Amino acid sequence: MKFFVDTADLDDIKDLADTGLLDGVTTNPSLIAKSGKQFIPLIKEICDIVPGPVSAEVAATDYETMRKEADVLRNIADNVAVKVPLTPAGLKVCKELSDEGTMVNVTLCFSAAQALLAAKAGAAFISPFVGRLDDISFNGLELIADICTIYDNYAYFDTEVLVASVRNPLHIIESAKMGAHVATCPASVIRQLYNHPLTDKGLAAFVEDWKKTGQSIL
Ligand code: E4P
Numbered sequence: 001m002k003f004f005v006d007t008a009d010l011d012d013i014k015d016l017a018d019t020g021l022l023d024g025v026t027t028n029p030s031l032i033a034k035s036g037k038q039f040i041p042l043i044k045e046i047c048d049i050v051p052g053p054v055s056a057e058v059a060a061t062d063y064e065t066m067r068k069e070a071d072v073l074r075n076i077a078d079n080v081a082v083k084v085p086l087t088p089a090g091l092k093v094c095k096e097l098s099d100e101g102t103m104v105n106v107t108l109c110f111s112a113a114q115a116l117l118a119a120k121a122g123a124a125f126i127s128p129f130v131g132r133l134d135d136i137s138f139n140g141l142e143l144i145a146d147i148c149t150i151y152d153n154y155a156y157f158d159t160e161v162l163v164a165s166v167r168n169p170l171h172i173i174e175s176a177k178m179g180a181h182v183a184t185c186p187a188s189v190i191r192q193l194y195n196h197p198l199t200d201k202g203l204a205a206f207v208e209d210w211k212k213t214g215q216s217i218l
Contacts, residue, residue: 001176004053004184006164008035008042012187017049024052026127026164026184028083028107029059040076047077053124055105057083058093066093074102081105081124086114091121098122105162112146119151119159125182129165130175140165141174148178169193 002023005016008031016022025046032039043056056076058069070082070093081103084090094104103124109115110133118126128147130140144163151157160181166172169192172183 001172001180002052002160002182003190004055004162004182005187005190006031006166006184007187008032008037008046009187010035010042010045010049013046013049016187016190022050022052022190023182024054024081024184025050026055026083026105026162028055028057040072043073043076043080047079051079053081053103053105054079055081055083055107055125057107058085058090061085061087061089063089063092066090067096070097070102083107083127086118091117094118094121094123098124107164110143112143112150115147115159115161116150119154119157123159125160125162127162127164127184130163130171131165131167133165134167141171141178144175144180145178148180152179 003021004024004026005013005022006026008027013025035042043054047054056073058066060066060069066089073082074080082097083105084093085108086106094106097104105125105127106118106123107127109126109128115126115128128143130144133140133143147161162182162184163175163180164184166183166185166189168189175183
């Protein structure tokens with residue numbers, strides 16, 4: 001499973017890129033607003049840090065403007081994935097860009113029917129939002145299972161399931177069991193993956209016992 005970080009915070013991106021375990025980045029207009037930075041130069045900077053796909057989202061909702069924005073975004077760097085909303089206009093832009101070889105991430109997916117449309121439009125990624133479904137008492141992980149099942153039925157779909165709106169490590173683990181290709185997570189959730197109390201306890205004991213030997217490896 002690939003890990004993307006869902007942030008526009010450069011410190012978090014650099015820190016996670018440094019682990020060697022980060023495969024990409026997703027941003028959205030809310031995350032850009034939170035960063036307080038200028039969108040285009042910020043995406044360029046992120047693309048220079050992370051060689052994997054970096055999602056940059058269009059702001060317009062009508063086809064003509066969205067298409068023009070998409071052309072600007074895809075010219076920022078080769079690893080930009082243009083992010084479009086799951087609307088008729090968004091999927092039209094998705095089909096055109098995908099046919100031209102540009103990666104497209106279709107966002108705001110909340111149903112298997114929508115995911116089917118995105119695959120038919122040639123999306124590189126479909127972003128179903130598990131956390132936001134859970135928030136309204138729908139089972140977000142059931143949607144991931146449905147999309148994985150449907151995509152597996154059609155070998156010619158090469159859209160990757162990008163689990164979004166991840167709130168906790170369980171969302172990642174359960175999605176990985178289902179075969180979802182990517183999880184995009186807040187930096188805090190990626191860091192949570194390392195943690196287990198028995199690891200901390202075991203390591204403390206090993207450190208203490210090693211001291212008792214009086215030896216040094218170096
Ligand atoms: C996906 O790409 C979105 O940026 C993101 O996962 C949304 O998550 P949220 O529901 O925590 O805002």
